[in-house]
Every structure is written in C-alpha cells, then in structure tokens.
Amino acid sequence: MKFYAEKSLLSPVLSAAKLVVPARPAIQIAGCFLLRLKENTLEVTANDVAGLGLCLNVQVEGEEDGCIAVSATEFAETVAAAPDRKLAIFSDNLNLTVSWGEKQDSDLNGRNPDDFIKTPEVETDCNLVLKVPALGFLLSKVAFATSKTADNRPSLTGILLEAEGSKLVAVGTDSHRLSRLYLQPEPEEDFSLDRSAIVPPRAIQALLSAAAAVGDSEATVSMGFSETYLKFKTTNVTVTAKLLEGPYPSWRPVIPTNLPVSIKLNSAEMMDVLHRVDSATDKSTRSARLSVHNSEIQLTATASRKVREKIACVCEMPDSSELLLGVNTNYLMEILKVCGTAEVEILINGERSLCEILPSGENNELLFLLMLVRLAE
Numbered sequence: 001m002k003f004y005a006e007k008s009l010l011s012p013v014l015s016a017a018k019l020v021v022p023a024r025p026a027i028q029i030a031g032c033f034l035l036r037l038k039e040n041t042l043e044v045t046a047n048d049v050a051g052l053g054l055c056l057n058v059q060v061e062g063e064e065d066g067c068i069a070v071s072a073t074e075f076a077e078t079v080a081a082a083p084d085r086k087l088a089i090f091s092d093n094l095n096l097t098v099s100w101g102e103k104q105d106s107d108l109n110g111r112n113p114d115d116f117i118k119t120p121e122v123e124t125d126c127n128l129v130l131k132v133p134a135l136g137f138l139l140s141k142v143a144f145a146t147s148k149t150a151d152n153r154p155s156l157t158g159i160l161l162e163a164e165g166s167k168l169v170a171v172g173t174d175s176h177r178l179s180r181l182y183l184q185p186e187p188e189e190d191f192s193l194d195r196s197a198i199v200p201p202r203a204i205q206a207l208l209s210a211a212a213a214v215g216d217s218e219a220t221v222s223m224g225f226s227e228t229y230l231k232f233k234t235t236n237v238t239v240t241a242k243l244l245e246g247p248y249p250s251w252r253p254v255i256p257t258n259l260p261v262s263i264k265l266n267s268a269e270m271m272d273v274l275h276r277v278d279s280a281t282d283k284s285t286r287s288a289r290l291s292v293h294n295s296e297i298q299l300t301a302t303a304s305r306k307v308r309e310k311i312a313c314v315c316e317m318p319d320s321s322e323l324l325l326g327v328n329t330n331y332l333m334e335i336l337k338v339c340g341t342a343e344v345e346i347l348i349n350g351e352r353s354l355c356e357i358l359p360s361g362e363n364n365e366l367l368f369l370l371m372l373v374r375l376a377e
Helices: 007-018 070-081 132-145 202-212 267-278 330-340
Strands: 001-006 031-036 041-047 053-059 061-064 066-071 086-090 095-101 106-112 126-131 159-164 168-175 179-184 197-199 220-225 227-235 238-240 261-266 287-293 294-301 307-312 314-316 323-328 344-347 354-359 366-371
Touching: 001 007, 001 287, 007 031, 007 041, 007 053, 007 070, 007 086, 007 202, 031 061, 031 070, 041 220, 053 202, 066 070, 066 267, 070 095, 070 106, 126 132, 132 159, 132 168, 132 179, 132 202, 132 220, 132 294, 132 330, 197 202, 202 227, 202 238, 261 267, 261 307, 267 287, 267 330, 267 344, 323 366, 330 354, 330 366
Parallel strands: none
Antiparallel strands: 001 061, 001 086, 031 041, 031 066, 041 053, 053 238, 066 106, 086 095, 095 106, 126 220, 159 168, 159 197, 168 179, 179 366, 220 227, 227 238, 261 314, 261 344, 287 294, 287 323, 294 307, 344 354, 354 366
C-alpha cells in the first residue's frame, strides 16, 4: 500500500476515528485502525469491540492498493506530530512508514488485517433521513437529560427514537428530568420507523465528529435500524452501533395536561441568580426553595450558608396566593442552558409534582420536564 495525503486533511480524520477506539484495549488488535486503500480512496475503519463501529472514506493520492492494521494511537499521533505538508505513507509486509522528507520518517509496526475485529453487517428494515445539522441539534437538546450511569436501567443512558405521525420524536430522561424533541425528517425520503429504537448518544457523536472531519457537515444521513443495530450513513461516513436494550419508560402519560400556573422569565437573569444560589446548596441534593408571588420569584438556599436572591417574572395563577417550589438548581440550570432562548415559560400544576419548561418561540417542538423537590417542613 502506498499513498500521499496532506497532513491537514488526514490528521482530523484519524482524530475522529480514534474517538471510537478503546483507550485501554484488552488485546492489541482491538486498539487498531484498519487501513484499506483502493485507487484514490483511503478507508479508515475503527470500532470499540463492544458494538460501535465507524468507517470513514478520505480522498488521497493513491499509488498502490493495499490493506494493513495499525495502532490507532501510534498512527494518529505520528501524523499529528508530522510537519504540515504532504505525507507519503506506505507499507511493506507488516511495517507502515510515514514519511515527510528524505530521511525524515517514522516506522510503525503493523498487524495482519485479517485479525482485525470486524464490525457486524447490518440489514435494516426501518429507515429515515435527516441532515447532519438536524442530528446535531437532536443530540444537543436531548442527550443531556439521559442517565450518565447504566446501573440497573441501561436504557436510560440512551435516546429514544420513535415515529409520531410524520415526525420523529426523540426523548431522553434519567427519571429526574426529561427532554422531548419533535423533528421533521427530510421530505420525499423514506420514513418507515415502525418501532422504537434506543440509540446510544455516543453513536450520534461519532457520526457528527466523523462528518466534520471528512467534509460531510451539511450532508444527509440515512438512518437505518434493525431489531438490534443501527446504521447511519453519509457520503463518506458509516456508523454502526448496537441499540440499547429496553424497556424504556412510558413517557407520554408523564407529560401533564392541566397546568394552571404559568411563570415567564428571562433565561440569562435566572441563570445568573441560580449560579449564586447554587453555591450555597447541599451538594448531594442541589435543592433550593423558590417562592413565587405576584411578579417576583424569591430563591433561597440554606445548606452551607443562607443565600437569598430574587428575579422578576410574569406569573399567571388561579389565585394570588404564594407558591412554594423546591428545585434542583443544577438540573434547572442545565435545562435553561439547553433551551438557548432569551425567555422560557414554566408551567406548574402543583407544588409537589413535575414542572414543564418551554423555550419561547419553539412551537412546543421542544419540551422539558423537571421533577420538583420535596421541601423540608
């Protein structure tokens, strides 16, 4: 195998592929890339051995077709450390050389490509198409609400994808908060998602990182699902991943329908206030008291010291009595940050229940739920 490639072109591709490779592989071949050259196309394949696979195509100046497995870390670091110029990369049996000038090169030990751990072939029967930016938007608005530890509920670490009419629904929850997003798949494309799929966020992130590295940032993503695997594909990137096993919580009945109390407030002002109040909360619960009355919210935390803050709001409630709420300040700050709008509306149907948070101007395509905290008597 022999080809030439600009370092500025190749290095980002290897960095994106390396994100999939295990940091501490149990066996050497598990920490390798599979490099395959055919004419002017270099195919870089990586997987994490546990079900996530990635394949990237990058255009190079090919001279001799071939295939070799090589340490992902060593190859990526060698290319990253090379001068910013055209590199010559060639293999001789199981040796790979990266050269950037006469007597300026680095030799790497390769491995037999036949030993590389293959990514499963996926035959899909459910399909839909999104643009890469839409998939990125989905990840940014939903993944934060997923659980960060598998524990006894591995399904909660994933993003639930379902069809609802002509729209795609994405849901993430860790049982304390929930994010729900509606997206419209690309028109005039196949949309046949007739069952739920719980997608690991890492698979979406791998696709986004790889697409940016190979110039597919605005490309369409063909998203296919089997009963146990997903397959995401752009022009130059293919991601396969094992779906997470359910069951997933029944989320639709959780969304309250009778919400008589409406509180509208400025997101940036609330974030500023929450940062100060959060500093005085108990770090295990992060709970603070919110007192809502007329056009003002009083926030109080008393764990390490007493901190009081206030913020103006527009409040509508059936009567003018004071409303006392307990919230996890960290969760509320995360939701406000993800909302990304100047104003939000908080809808409540009781002091000890869920509150619904809506970004302004989103037409209810994006919705957040936050479990209220029981206040000490």
